[in-house]
Amino acid sequence: MALSHEKLNVYKEAICFFTWTQPLIEKLPAKVSARDQLERASTSIALNIAEGNAKFSDKDRVRFWQIAHGSAVECAACLDVLAARNIQVSSYIQFGKDQIEKIVKMLVGLFKYYNCFVRESQTTYNEKVVD
Secondary structure (H helix, E strand, O other), rough: OOHHHHHHHHHHHHHHHHHHHHHHHEEEEEEEOOHHHHHHHHHHHHHHHHHOOOOOHHHHHHHHHHHHHHHHHHHHOOOOOHHHHHOOOOOHHHHHHHHHHHHHHHHHHHHHHHOOOOOOOOOOOOOOOOO
């Protein structure tokens, strides 16, 4: 018997991404700050998807999925940092970014389903010039 979050494709993708990150994280020097960030953020994606799915109100469910979304984007940035510092081969990093993109698209699909996007009306911002 599977728990409800285990049936979600986005959760399965998050676990696949987490699994992909582990050998990469183990190879990184401890002093690389993106290492710890990638470890925490990749874990956070799956945990927040699961916890969100267990919530009874749509508002609570979406809030956790938004946290998972933020963690996914953070993982992408960590991978960009590793590539920019030439710590990892960019072709290897691209595979991880492709996985993250898939997760983000799936989460955005859930946001659309629950109609939880914040939108601004057509407003012009006043710009102030500071001397």
